[in-house]
Amino acid sequence: HAKDKGGNLIQFFDPLLALAIEERRHLESELRRAIREHEFVLYYQPIVDLVEDTLVGAEALIRWRHPERGLVPPDDFIPLAEESGLIGEIGLWALEVASEQLAKWRAQAIQLYLSVNVSARQIPDGLPPETLFETARRHGCAPQSLALEITEGVLLSDFGSTAQWLSKIREQGFPVYLDDFGTGYSSLSYLKRFAVDRLKIDKSFVRDIATNASDRALVEAIIAMAKSLGIEVVAEGVEDAEHVRLLRGMGCRYAQGYFFSRPLPIDAFYAFRDRIPLLLRNTEEH
Numbered sequence: 001h002a003k004d005k006g007g008n009l010i011q012f013f014d015p016l017l018a019l020a021i022e023e024r025r026h027l028e029s030e031l032r033r034a035i036r037e038h039e040f041v042l043y044y045q046p047i048v049d050l051v052e053d054t055l056v057g058a059e060a061l062i063r064w065r066h067p068e069r070g071l072v073p074p075d076d077f078i079p080l081a082e083e084s085g086l087i088g089e090i091g092l093w094a095l096e097v098a099s100e101q102l103a104k105w106r107a108q109a110i111q112l113y114l115s116v117n118v119s120a121r122q123i124p125d126g127l128p129p130e131t132l133f134e135t136a137r138r139h140g141c142a143p144q145s146l147a148l149e150i151t152e153g154v155l156l157s158d159f160g161s162t163a164q165w166l167s168k169i170r171e172q173g174f175p176v177y178l179d180d181f182g183t184g185y186s187s188l189s190y191l192k193r194f195a196v197d198r199l200k201i202d203k204s205f206v207r208d209i210a211t212n213a214s215d216r217a218l219v220e221a222i223i224a225m226a227k228s229l230g231i232e233v234v235a236e237g238v239e240d241a242e243h244v245r246l247l248r249g250m251g252c253r254y255a256q257g258y259f260f261s262r263p264l265p266i267d268a269f270y271a272f273r274d275r276i277p278l279l280l281r282n283t284e285e286h
Protein backbone atom coordinates (compact mmCIF):
# COMPACT_ATOMS: atom_id res chain seq x y z
CA HIS A 1 0.00 0.00 0.00
CA ALA A 2 2.85 2.30 0.77
CA LYS A 3 3.93 2.32 -2.84
CA ASP A 4 0.46 3.39 -4.03
CA LYS A 5 0.74 6.38 -1.80
CA GLY A 6 4.15 7.26 -3.12
CA GLY A 7 6.65 5.68 -0.77
CA ASN A 8 7.20 4.51 2.76
CA LEU A 9 8.10 7.86 4.23
CA ILE A 10 4.74 9.41 3.45
CA GLN A 11 2.88 6.68 5.23
CA PHE A 12 5.31 6.71 8.12
CA PHE A 13 4.68 10.38 8.75
CA ASP A 14 0.91 10.20 8.26
CA PRO A 15 -0.11 12.54 11.10
CA LEU A 16 -3.41 10.77 11.78
CA LEU A 17 -1.73 7.41 12.01
CA ALA A 18 0.99 8.87 14.22
CA LEU A 19 -1.67 10.33 16.48
CA ALA A 20 -3.54 7.03 16.68
CA ILE A 21 -0.33 5.21 17.59
CA GLU A 22 0.51 7.83 20.19
CA GLU A 23 -2.96 7.64 21.75
CA ARG A 24 -2.77 3.91 21.88
CA ARG A 25 0.61 4.02 23.55
CA HIS A 26 -0.71 6.52 26.05
CA LEU A 27 -3.80 4.44 26.84
CA GLU A 28 -1.64 1.39 27.25
CA SER A 29 0.62 3.10 29.76
CA GLU A 30 -2.47 4.37 31.57
CA LEU A 31 -3.78 0.82 31.71
CA ARG A 32 -0.51 -0.29 33.30
CA ARG A 33 -0.90 2.45 35.88
CA ALA A 34 -4.53 1.42 36.46
CA ILE A 35 -3.39 -2.11 37.28
CA ARG A 36 -0.67 -0.81 39.60
CA GLU A 37 -2.84 1.78 41.34
CA HIS A 38 -5.93 -0.42 41.64
CA GLU A 39 -8.19 1.80 39.56
CA PHE A 40 -10.53 -0.99 38.49
CA VAL A 41 -13.79 -1.86 40.20
CA LEU A 42 -16.34 -4.62 39.72
CA TYR A 43 -20.02 -3.82 39.29
CA TYR A 44 -22.64 -6.50 39.84
CA GLN A 45 -25.67 -7.04 37.63
CA PRO A 46 -28.44 -9.18 39.14
CA ILE A 47 -29.50 -12.42 37.48
CA VAL A 48 -32.99 -13.60 38.40
CA ASP A 49 -34.86 -16.89 38.27
CA LEU A 50 -38.19 -16.35 36.51
CA VAL A 51 -39.63 -19.63 37.79
CA GLU A 52 -38.83 -19.24 41.48
CA ASP A 53 -39.01 -15.44 41.42
CA THR A 54 -35.70 -15.08 43.17
CA LEU A 55 -32.34 -13.43 42.78
CA VAL A 56 -29.85 -16.21 42.02
CA GLY A 57 -26.62 -14.41 41.32
CA ALA A 58 -24.85 -11.65 39.50
CA GLU A 59 -22.51 -11.04 36.63
CA ALA A 60 -19.34 -9.24 37.63
CA LEU A 61 -18.62 -6.43 35.14
CA ILE A 62 -15.43 -4.41 35.26
CA ARG A 63 -15.21 -0.62 35.18
CA TRP A 64 -12.20 1.66 35.25
CA ARG A 65 -12.31 4.52 37.73
CA HIS A 66 -10.15 6.86 35.73
CA PRO A 67 -8.80 9.82 37.73
CA GLU A 68 -9.78 12.33 35.00
CA ARG A 69 -12.27 10.59 32.77
CA GLY A 70 -14.48 9.12 35.50
CA LEU A 71 -16.03 5.70 35.13
CA VAL A 72 -14.82 4.13 31.88
CA PRO A 73 -16.88 1.22 30.47
CA PRO A 74 -15.14 -2.03 29.53
CA ASP A 75 -15.76 -1.68 25.80
CA ASP A 76 -13.42 1.34 25.89
CA PHE A 77 -10.41 -0.51 27.29
CA ILE A 78 -10.85 -4.29 27.19
CA PRO A 79 -10.01 -4.50 23.46
CA LEU A 80 -6.68 -2.72 24.00
CA ALA A 81 -6.04 -4.77 27.12
CA GLU A 82 -6.51 -7.85 24.95
CA GLU A 83 -4.23 -6.65 22.17
CA SER A 84 -1.49 -5.54 24.54
CA GLY A 85 -1.58 -8.68 26.64
CA LEU A 86 -2.62 -6.78 29.79
CA ILE A 87 -5.92 -8.69 29.86
CA GLY A 88 -4.18 -11.55 31.67
CA GLU A 89 -3.44 -9.43 34.74
CA ILE A 90 -6.77 -7.62 34.61
CA GLY A 91 -8.61 -10.92 34.32
CA LEU A 92 -6.78 -12.37 37.32
CA TRP A 93 -7.62 -9.24 39.29
CA ALA A 94 -11.34 -9.66 38.45
CA LEU A 95 -11.23 -13.31 39.48
CA GLU A 96 -9.55 -12.38 42.76
CA VAL A 97 -12.11 -9.69 43.62
CA ALA A 98 -15.07 -11.89 42.66
CA SER A 99 -13.68 -14.68 44.84
CA GLU A 100 -13.28 -12.26 47.77
CA GLN A 101 -16.88 -11.20 47.30
CA LEU A 102 -18.07 -14.80 47.27
CA ALA A 103 -16.12 -15.46 50.47
CA LYS A 104 -17.95 -12.55 52.14
CA TRP A 105 -21.31 -13.88 50.98
CA ARG A 106 -20.44 -17.32 52.23
CA ALA A 107 -19.58 -15.88 55.66
CA GLN A 108 -22.97 -14.13 55.71
CA ALA A 109 -24.80 -17.23 54.42
CA ILE A 110 -25.84 -15.35 51.27
CA GLN A 111 -26.39 -17.94 48.58
CA LEU A 112 -25.68 -16.18 45.33
CA TYR A 113 -23.32 -17.08 42.56
CA LEU A 114 -21.06 -14.82 40.54
CA SER A 115 -20.10 -15.13 36.93
CA VAL A 116 -16.86 -13.61 35.71
CA ASN A 117 -16.08 -12.76 32.09
CA VAL A 118 -13.07 -14.48 30.64
CA SER A 119 -11.53 -13.12 27.46
CA ALA A 120 -10.66 -15.49 24.62
CA ARG A 121 -7.10 -14.22 25.03
CA GLN A 122 -6.96 -15.68 28.53
CA ILE A 123 -7.62 -19.20 27.36
CA PRO A 124 -5.82 -21.43 27.96
CA ASP A 125 -2.56 -19.89 29.26
CA GLY A 126 -3.68 -16.54 30.70
CA LEU A 127 -5.95 -18.29 33.15
CA PRO A 128 -4.53 -21.72 33.86
CA PRO A 129 -7.13 -24.01 35.49
CA GLU A 130 -4.75 -24.51 38.44
CA THR A 131 -4.73 -20.76 39.09
CA LEU A 132 -8.53 -20.74 39.17
CA PHE A 133 -8.61 -23.71 41.53
CA GLU A 134 -6.00 -22.15 43.80
CA THR A 135 -7.81 -18.79 43.93
CA ALA A 136 -11.15 -20.39 44.75
CA ARG A 137 -9.58 -22.64 47.38
CA ARG A 138 -7.70 -19.79 49.02
CA HIS A 139 -10.96 -17.86 49.46
CA GLY A 140 -13.00 -20.91 50.38
CA CYS A 141 -15.36 -20.48 47.40
CA ALA A 142 -17.47 -23.41 46.34
CA PRO A 143 -16.75 -24.07 42.65
CA GLN A 144 -20.48 -24.08 41.84
CA SER A 145 -20.69 -20.44 42.99
CA LEU A 146 -18.04 -19.19 40.57
CA ALA A 147 -19.05 -19.34 36.92
CA LEU A 148 -16.92 -18.34 33.95
CA GLU A 149 -18.40 -16.60 30.92
CA ILE A 150 -16.66 -17.32 27.65
CA THR A 151 -17.68 -16.32 24.14
CA GLU A 152 -18.27 -18.52 21.15
CA GLY A 153 -15.04 -17.32 19.55
CA VAL A 154 -13.12 -19.30 22.14
CA LEU A 155 -14.52 -22.52 20.74
CA LEU A 156 -13.12 -21.76 17.31
CA SER A 157 -9.53 -21.34 18.35
CA ASP A 158 -7.00 -24.02 19.09
CA PHE A 159 -9.45 -26.85 19.43
CA GLY A 160 -7.39 -29.21 21.57
CA SER A 161 -6.15 -26.89 24.30
CA THR A 162 -9.50 -25.09 24.62
CA ALA A 163 -11.32 -28.37 25.05
CA GLN A 164 -8.84 -29.40 27.72
CA TRP A 165 -9.16 -26.10 29.55
CA LEU A 166 -12.95 -26.39 29.51
CA SER A 167 -13.11 -29.97 30.66
CA LYS A 168 -10.59 -29.42 33.50
CA ILE A 169 -12.61 -26.52 34.80
CA ARG A 170 -15.96 -28.23 34.51
CA GLU A 171 -14.60 -31.43 36.09
CA GLN A 172 -13.81 -29.40 39.21
CA GLY A 173 -17.39 -28.11 39.29
CA PHE A 174 -16.93 -24.55 37.97
CA PRO A 175 -19.86 -23.75 35.65
CA VAL A 176 -19.05 -22.44 32.18
CA TYR A 177 -21.46 -20.09 30.41
CA LEU A 178 -21.43 -19.34 26.71
CA ASP A 179 -21.85 -15.55 26.53
CA ASP A 180 -23.41 -13.49 23.73
CA PHE A 181 -24.82 -16.65 22.22
CA GLY A 182 -25.86 -16.22 18.60
CA THR A 183 -23.50 -13.38 17.74
CA GLY A 184 -20.44 -15.45 16.94
CA TYR A 185 -19.85 -18.19 14.44
CA SER A 186 -21.94 -20.49 16.51
CA SER A 187 -22.69 -23.84 15.16
CA LEU A 188 -24.75 -26.48 16.85
CA SER A 189 -21.89 -28.91 16.50
CA TYR A 190 -19.79 -26.79 18.89
CA LEU A 191 -22.38 -27.25 21.58
CA LYS A 192 -22.11 -30.97 21.17
CA ARG A 193 -18.32 -31.00 21.21
CA PHE A 194 -17.81 -28.46 23.99
CA ALA A 195 -20.07 -29.09 26.91
CA VAL A 196 -21.16 -25.89 28.67
CA ASP A 197 -23.59 -25.33 31.53
CA ARG A 198 -25.53 -22.34 30.28
CA LEU A 199 -26.14 -20.22 27.23
CA LYS A 200 -26.61 -16.50 27.54
CA ILE A 201 -28.78 -15.32 24.67
CA ASP A 202 -27.32 -12.10 23.37
CA LYS A 203 -29.25 -8.93 24.07
CA SER A 204 -29.50 -8.09 20.37
CA PHE A 205 -31.91 -11.03 19.92
CA VAL A 206 -33.96 -10.26 23.01
CA ARG A 207 -34.44 -6.56 22.29
CA ASP A 208 -37.15 -6.88 19.64
CA ILE A 209 -38.96 -10.08 20.63
CA ALA A 210 -42.15 -8.14 21.29
CA THR A 211 -42.30 -6.63 17.80
CA ASN A 212 -40.24 -8.85 15.55
CA ALA A 213 -41.64 -12.32 14.83
CA SER A 214 -38.38 -13.72 13.48
CA ASP A 215 -36.39 -12.60 16.52
CA ARG A 216 -39.05 -14.19 18.69
CA ALA A 217 -38.81 -17.43 16.69
CA LEU A 218 -35.03 -17.37 16.98
CA VAL A 219 -35.07 -16.93 20.75
CA GLU A 220 -37.69 -19.64 21.05
CA ALA A 221 -35.54 -21.98 18.95
CA ILE A 222 -32.43 -21.31 21.06
CA ILE A 223 -34.38 -22.05 24.23
CA ALA A 224 -35.84 -25.27 22.79
CA MET A 225 -32.44 -26.41 21.53
CA ALA A 226 -30.75 -25.68 24.85
CA LYS A 227 -33.48 -27.55 26.68
CA SER A 228 -32.99 -30.62 24.51
CA LEU A 229 -29.24 -30.51 25.24
CA GLY A 230 -29.84 -30.07 28.96
CA ILE A 231 -28.34 -26.58 28.99
CA GLU A 232 -29.88 -23.74 31.02
CA VAL A 233 -30.60 -20.41 29.35
CA VAL A 234 -30.10 -16.86 30.58
CA ALA A 235 -31.69 -14.07 28.54
CA GLU A 236 -29.56 -10.91 28.46
CA GLY A 237 -30.84 -7.42 27.82
CA VAL A 238 -34.26 -7.86 29.42
CA GLU A 239 -35.47 -4.28 29.45
CA ASP A 240 -39.22 -4.33 30.05
CA ALA A 241 -42.15 -6.28 31.49
CA GLU A 242 -43.20 -7.50 28.05
CA HIS A 243 -39.77 -9.12 27.57
CA VAL A 244 -40.24 -10.88 30.91
CA ARG A 245 -43.72 -12.08 30.00
CA LEU A 246 -42.69 -13.42 26.60
CA LEU A 247 -39.53 -15.11 27.90
CA ARG A 248 -41.47 -16.76 30.70
CA GLY A 249 -43.92 -18.06 28.12
CA MET A 250 -41.04 -19.53 26.09
CA GLY A 251 -39.75 -21.40 29.11
CA CYS A 252 -36.67 -19.25 29.65
CA ARG A 253 -35.74 -19.65 33.28
CA TYR A 254 -33.09 -16.99 33.92
CA ALA A 255 -32.94 -13.32 33.00
CA GLN A 256 -30.69 -10.32 33.33
CA GLY A 257 -31.22 -6.76 32.16
CA TYR A 258 -32.06 -3.16 32.89
CA PHE A 259 -35.67 -4.09 33.67
CA PHE A 260 -34.40 -5.67 36.89
CA SER A 261 -31.31 -3.58 37.35
CA ARG A 262 -28.27 -2.05 35.74
CA PRO A 263 -24.88 -3.31 36.90
CA LEU A 264 -24.43 -1.90 40.42
CA PRO A 265 -21.63 -1.07 42.84
CA ILE A 266 -21.69 -3.56 45.69
CA ASP A 267 -23.62 -1.38 48.17
CA ALA A 268 -26.37 -0.65 45.67
CA PHE A 269 -26.46 -4.35 44.86
CA TYR A 270 -27.25 -5.12 48.50
CA ALA A 271 -30.04 -2.53 48.46
CA PHE A 272 -31.42 -4.11 45.29
CA ARG A 273 -31.36 -7.53 46.91
CA ASP A 274 -33.67 -6.26 49.63
CA ARG A 275 -36.17 -4.97 47.07
CA ILE A 276 -36.17 -7.92 44.67
CA PRO A 277 -39.10 -9.95 46.06
CA LEU A 278 -41.47 -7.05 45.47
CA LEU A 279 -40.12 -6.31 42.02
CA LEU A 280 -40.50 -9.90 40.86
CA ARG A 281 -44.00 -10.25 42.32
CA ASN A 282 -45.07 -7.26 40.24
CA THR A 283 -43.93 -8.83 36.97
CA GLU A 284 -46.40 -11.70 37.44
CA GLU A 285 -49.38 -9.38 37.39
CA HIS A 286 -48.78 -8.50 33.74
Ligand code: C2E
Pocket: 045, 060, 061, 062, 073, 074, 075, 078, 087, 091, 094, 116, 117, 118, 119, 149, 179, 180, 203, 236, 237, 238, 239, 256, 257, 258, 259, 263
Ligand atom coordinates in the same frame (compact mmCIF):
# COMPACT_ATOMS: atom_id res chain seq x y z
P1 C2E B 1 -21.20 -8.97 28.41
O1 C2E B 1 -20.41 -9.95 29.18
O2 C2E B 1 -22.07 -9.50 27.34
O3 C2E B 1 -22.03 -8.16 29.50
C1 C2E B 1 -23.32 -7.67 29.31
C2 C2E B 1 -23.31 -6.21 28.92
O4 C2E B 1 -24.65 -5.80 28.61
C3 C2E B 1 -22.85 -5.30 30.05
O5 C2E B 1 -22.19 -4.18 29.47
C4 C2E B 1 -24.18 -4.85 30.66
O6 C2E B 1 -24.10 -3.63 31.34
C5 C2E B 1 -25.03 -4.72 29.41
N1 C2E B 1 -26.45 -4.85 29.71
C6 C2E B 1 -27.02 -5.55 30.72
N2 C2E B 1 -28.36 -5.47 30.69
C7 C2E B 1 -28.66 -4.70 29.61
C8 C2E B 1 -29.90 -4.24 29.05
O7 C2E B 1 -31.00 -4.54 29.52
N3 C2E B 1 -29.81 -3.48 27.93
C9 C2E B 1 -28.61 -3.13 27.39
N4 C2E B 1 -28.61 -2.37 26.29
N5 C2E B 1 -27.42 -3.54 27.90
C10 C2E B 1 -27.45 -4.32 29.00
P2 C2E B 1 -20.80 -3.64 30.06
O8 C2E B 1 -20.79 -3.75 31.55
O9 C2E B 1 -20.53 -2.33 29.44
O10 C2E B 1 -19.76 -4.72 29.53
C11 C2E B 1 -19.51 -4.86 28.17
C12 C2E B 1 -18.65 -6.06 27.89
O11 C2E B 1 -17.33 -5.91 28.43
C13 C2E B 1 -19.17 -7.34 28.50
O12 C2E B 1 -20.23 -7.87 27.75
C14 C2E B 1 -17.92 -8.19 28.47
O13 C2E B 1 -17.75 -8.77 27.19
C15 C2E B 1 -16.82 -7.18 28.72
N6 C2E B 1 -16.38 -7.26 30.12
C16 C2E B 1 -16.91 -6.71 31.22
N7 C2E B 1 -16.20 -7.02 32.33
C17 C2E B 1 -15.19 -7.81 31.92
C18 C2E B 1 -14.09 -8.47 32.59
O14 C2E B 1 -13.93 -8.44 33.82
N8 C2E B 1 -13.23 -9.18 31.79
C19 C2E B 1 -13.39 -9.28 30.43
N9 C2E B 1 -12.52 -10.00 29.72
N10 C2E B 1 -14.41 -8.69 29.79
C20 C2E B 1 -15.29 -7.95 30.51
Ligand code: MG
Pocket: 059, 117, 149, 179
Ligand atom coordinates in the same frame (compact mmCIF):
# COMPACT_ATOMS: atom_id res chain seq x y z
MG1 MG C 1 -20.76 -11.64 30.13
Ligand code: MG
Pocket: 179, 180, 200, 202, 236
Ligand atom coordinates in the same frame (compact mmCIF):
# COMPACT_ATOMS: atom_id res chain seq x y z
MG1 MG D 1 -23.17 -11.08 27.11
Ligand code: MG
Pocket: 180
Ligand atom coordinates in the same frame (compact mmCIF):
# COMPACT_ATOMS: atom_id res chain seq x y z
MG1 MG E 1 -21.16 -8.74 25.28
